[in-house]
Amino acid sequence: MVDIPSSDSSPRLRGPQHLFDGLFRGATLFFGLFILLILGGVAISLVVGSSDAFKAFGLNFLVSDTWNPATDKFGALVPIYGTLMTSVIAMIVGIPLSFGVAVFITELCPPMLKRPLSIAIELLAGIPSIIYGIWGLFVFAPFMQATVQPFLIHTIGRVPVIGALFSGPPFGIGILTAGLILAIMVLPFISSIMRDVFETVPAMLRESAYGLGCTTWEVVWRVVLPYTKVGVTGGIMLGLGRAMGETMAVTFVIGNAHRITTSLMAPGTTISSALANEFTEASGSLYQSSLIALGLILFVITFIVLAAAKYMLIRMQRQAGN
């Protein structure tokens, strides 16, 4: 853009306008810095709040699987495992689904349906976490318990090695159910970014490939995807960041059990659900400090994932701009 100079560089503007210009610029700069301050404040408050826990348990906190409020012994391994596991399931299920939606909308969909379809999928993103939570608890979990889980137990559950993941009684709630709900929740985020970056592919590239006789799938797989891989990865990481921090939907269906089991159908806990379930009832400063330490871990992980996602999307934007 052109830089229209603030009046302080033009000697002829004097009086109140000069002052207003300075004030307005100052105000925008102040609140701009305020954003950085919020992030800094979040980091500092988490570090300060968790210092008791790290003093008491050291780095052992990260790898210990004890979580016992009665004896004041805490470790973060179980919630970290739960957060990673549910997010991995969400990604395994969510990425192909989102990719499919994005391909359908950019390549197949009749132009008339494009907008309504995009809006419908994005409305999924607007539905708040808690709604997914109560839907998961009252509708999806019972369905999982009655239909999906028994089926999995009797089929994949019998395969050696992998079978252990799908063994045990069908609780309905648990890590698998939470992961699947997360998959539905990240679908709109990932697919809308994929759709946006797919549309940055120059029409000439696409048309050249079609001209050589490629099928639609070959165009997507060999031309569109290589061209947009940075943006697609960015979108996936953004979805991953969302999945890891998601709270209410997970809290309702995870079962809040502080243990690691091989079976994905067993109840578990995640960082965010442990916080939501236990924080207000945490008596004792060490208990609370340990929960804040969980928050710090979540903050660090999601910050890294989201910053990487953002970095990739910026790179994609630059590429599209050229």
Added chain:
Amino acid sequence: MAKDLARYARRQRKNGVILGLSMAATGVGLFFLGAILYALLTEGLAAIRPSLFTQMTPAPGSDGGLLNAIYGSAIMTLVGTVVGTPIGILVGTYIAEYSRNNRLGQAIQFINDVLLSAPSIIVGLFVYQLMVVPMGHFSGWAGSTTLAILVIPVVTRTTVDMLVLVPNALREAAAALGTPKWKITVSVCYRAARQGMLTGIMLAVARISGETAPLLFTVLSNQFWSTDMSHSIANLPVVISNFALSPYPDWQRLAWGGALLITVTILILNITARTLASLGGAKQ
């Protein structure tokens, strides 16, 4: 020749299968949207009756409504929006008008985008330590602060996106008339971008009106009618969460009613915002 044809047929088949799967994926997405809305309508409509809007949250086993929770949510959302929106607009203005190519502006935009997707529960923890611990109790103000912090990145983001679209010719024309820069921004750029900025505000309201997790740490909830923002105040998301997890059918029914209420509000906000945005797009 036959070999080539077989290969061609195989490629076509593969294409058909995968495109069929992508259609199925879209179907799955739409199916879940439909399933959630269907459950909300069938379970929630039963709870929508006049008493929902005129009575307080009941004790288990008795009849009641959600009036105090609706009021609490409305007032906290209002305060959060009123506080967060101007800040977001100013931050967006700084990024788009004053520092489009310098490092500080880029850093602020980057951090803002990270905050946009950061887990809201972390913001709740932050405000808990910032306000609830020093004050010694949960409060409506702490909840509003949390919501305001969640509003800022959404509004900032849309403000930047919209201001960038304002053609420079407009700015130059105003500058040629001797208009000072602050006035160019407020009377020319904001006016040109207002539709998009309004969209951003509506999306921000939609986002905070369903936020639950951070409110658990900052407001908690209140069984009774209360307008005192310096103490716990009832609010829809937390009431829904408590009631849904309770074993009482009356409470569960109210939870569904509240869930339907929130979802309808949010969907209306979302659809209006998108329609506004597309009207603006068509005009340009």
